[in-house]
Amino acid sequence: QVQLVESGGGLVQAGGSLRLSCAASGSISSINLMGWYRQAPGKQRELVARIISGSTNYADSVKGRFTLSRDNAKNTVYLQMNSLKPEDTAVYYCNWGVVVGPTYRYLEVWGQGTLVTVSS
Numbered sequence: 101q102v103q104l105v106e107s108g109g110g111l112v113q114a115g116g117s118l119r120l121s122c123a124a125s126g127s128i129s130s131i132n133l134m135g136w137y138r139q140a141p142g143k144q145r146e147l148v149a150r151i152i153s154g155s156t157n158y159a160d161s162v163k164g165r166f167t168l169s170r171d172n173a174k175n176t177v178y179l180q181m182n183s184l185k186p187e188d189t190a191v192y193y194c195n196w197g198v199v200v201g202p203t204y205r206y207l208e209v210w211g212q213g214t215l216v217t218v219s220s
Contacts, residue, residue: 102126102209104194109214112184116218120179122194122211129204133197134170134177138190138216145193149179152197162188184218191215 108120120136135150149158149168156168167180177194194211 102128102196102198102200102207104196104209104211106192106194106211106214109192109216111217111219114184114186114218114220116184117180117182118184118216120181120192120194120214120216122177122179122196124175124196124198124209127201128175128198129201130199131196132199132206133195134168135195136168136177136179137193137195138188139193139213140187140190143190148192150195151177181216184216186218186220189216189218 103125104122106122108118112118133150133152136148137145138148139145147159148162149166151168165183170177191213193213196209198209199206
C-alpha cells in the first residue's frame, strides 16, 4: 500500500560524506514521523535521527555530523552524513509513520535498507 525506497548508500573513506534519500509511494494522507535507523552486523537496530511533532532529534553519536531533512513535494526524506567514521558502517533503514487512505489508518512503514560502508 505504501512503500519506501532508500538510495545513496555506498563505500566512502573516513571523513567523507554521503547523502541518503528515502522516497515514498502510495496513498498517503499525512506523515506523522520520518526517521532513519541503522543496524551494524551483530548489533541492535538503533535510531539515528527522526522528525516528529515538528522537532528533529539525533542520536548523540551522530549529532553535529548528520542532518535530516525532507521535501514534502517529492515525498522524500534525506539524511546528509558528514565527517563519516568507520563506526557509522551499517545498513540504514528509513522509517515513516503515515496515515493512509481510504480508511485513514496509521501505519509504520520501513524501507528495505541501504548499506553504508566507511573505510579507515
